[in-house]
Amino acid sequence: MSIFDYFRKSKEKQTASIAKERLQIIVAHQRTAMNQPDYIPKMQQDIVKVIKKYVDIEKDQVNVQLDTVNNCSVLELNVTLPQ
Amino acid sequence: MAKIIVVTSGKGGVGKTTSSAAIGTGLAMNNKKTVIIDFDVGLRNLDLIMGCERRVVYDFVNVISGEATLNQALIKDKRLKNLFILPASQTRDKDALTKKGVEKVLNDLSKDFDFIICDSPAGIEKGAQMALYFADEAIVVTNPEVSSVRDSDRILGILQSKSRRAENGGDPVVEHLLITRYDPERVIAGEMLSISDVEDILAIPLLGVIPESEAVLKASNQGTPVILDEKTKAGLAYSDAVMRLLGSNVDYRFITVEKKGFFKRMMGAGR
Numbered sequence: 001m002s003i004f005d006y007f008r009k010s011k012e013k014q015t016a017s018i019a020k021e022r023l024q025i026i027v028a029h030q031r032t033a034m035n036q037p038d039y040i041p042k043m044q045q046d047i048v049k050v051i052k053k054y055v056d057i058e059k060d061q062v063n064v065q066l067d068t069v070n071n072c073s074v075l076e077l078n079v080t081l082p083q
Numbered sequence: 084m085a086k087i088i089v090v091t092s093g094k095g096g097v098g099k100t101t102s103s104a105a106i107g108t109g110l111a112m113n114n115k116k117t118v119i120i121d122f123d124v125g126l127r128n129l130d131l132i133m134g135c136e137r138r139v140v141y142d143f144v145n146v147i148s149g150e151a152t153l154n155q156a157l158i159k160d161k162r163l164k165n166l167f168i169l170p171a172s173q174t175r176d177k178d179a180l181t182k183k184g185v186e187k188v189l190n191d192l193s194k195d196f197d198f199i200i201c202d203s204p205a206g207i208e209k210g211a212q213m214a215l216y217f218a219d220e221a222i223v224v225t226n227p228e229v230s231s232v233r234d235s236d237r238i239l240g241i242l243q244s245k246s247r248r249a250e251n252g253g254d255p256v257v258e259h260l261l262i263t264r265y266d267p268e269r270v271i272a273g274e275m276l277s278i279s280d281v282e283d284i285l286a287i288p289l290l291g292v293i294p295e296s297e298a299v300l301k302a303s304n305q306g307t308p309v310i311l312d313e314k315t316k317a318g319l320a321y322s323d324a325v326m327r328l329l330g331s332n333v334d335y336r337f338i339t340v341e342k343k344g345f346f347k348r349m350m351g352a353g354r
Contacts, residue, residue: 024284
């Protein structure tokens with residue numbers, strides 16, 4: 001590595017740290033998806049179908065998540081409606 | 084009772100077979116009677132890496148289907164008396180591996196081996212699931228690179244939910260992280276994920292770090308497990324990993340940049 005590399009590196013963001021940030025996000029996402037029951041994706045599809053009867057939405061505008069808080073399962077449903 | 088260890092990764096090409104061959108050989112060098120099983124039905128390669136491809140007569144699937152006995156199918160290593168290889172079938176498809184059949188073979192092997200190393204195929208389909216199902220311990224082989232780390236996390240999820248230990252609710256599978264193709268110079272330059280980056284993301288204990296090394300290709304060219312080449316960094320790093328697997332506390336080597344002497348720099352010799 002020459003002295004010129006040293007100046008160049010300090011300007012651009014190090015790619016390894018970009019990799020780490022991206023991985024932390026995708027892995028966290030992957031783990032929540034792993035832990036949810038198998039029926040969630042199908043239920044999400046059905047919910048989208050029902051809402052679509054009334055409002056024009058896309059699949060990714062509905063977010064379904066099952067969380068467990070102190071022995072109590074909470075189904076969280078987030079729908080972004082178009083304006 | 085043998086200890087069953089799966090070598091797995093999710094992603095292909097990260098060094099599962101190289102690591103299975105090296106670690107299995109290393110265990111045999113430490114007087115542990117070891118068998119390495121190739122679970123990659125249809126794409127067998129362990130035989131080539133171990134240098135016994137011309138001695139394959141019967142295979143794992145033949146044993147499961149009762150066409151051969153275990154003793155007929157096991158290939159004894161020519162270098163080490165404690166080392167055996169059970170090759171995969173090259174002609175059958177992955178459905179030939181049944182849970183019952185695999186369990187029977189593992190139970191039979193368990194009677195007179197100390198270690199059973201299961202060399203998993205890539206992916207998360209049946210072959211990979213079969214390789215990890217009966218495992219007591221898992222060595223997750225990971226390159227310091229985004230797709231490999233992500234896939235390792237996936238396979239960890241499968242180990243924690245779909246292995247026999249997970250299904251029976253006993254002790255979980257003991258997990259080990261093996262980082263391969265590590266290049267400290269690129270880590271210093273900020274171009275490669277560091278050991279601690281990978282550890283942070285996967286959150287499992289480290290077993291070994293194998294440096295990127297020309298010796299690995301040279302070893303596979305000749306059908307010699309790289310661990311037998313005790314002059315190479317990769318070989319020594321595998322020996323260290325085997326000692327840790329056996330419970331020793333060994334310092335990590337080859338994980339920092341070596342200061343190159345004037346002569347080495349002039350000759351451009353790096354590895």
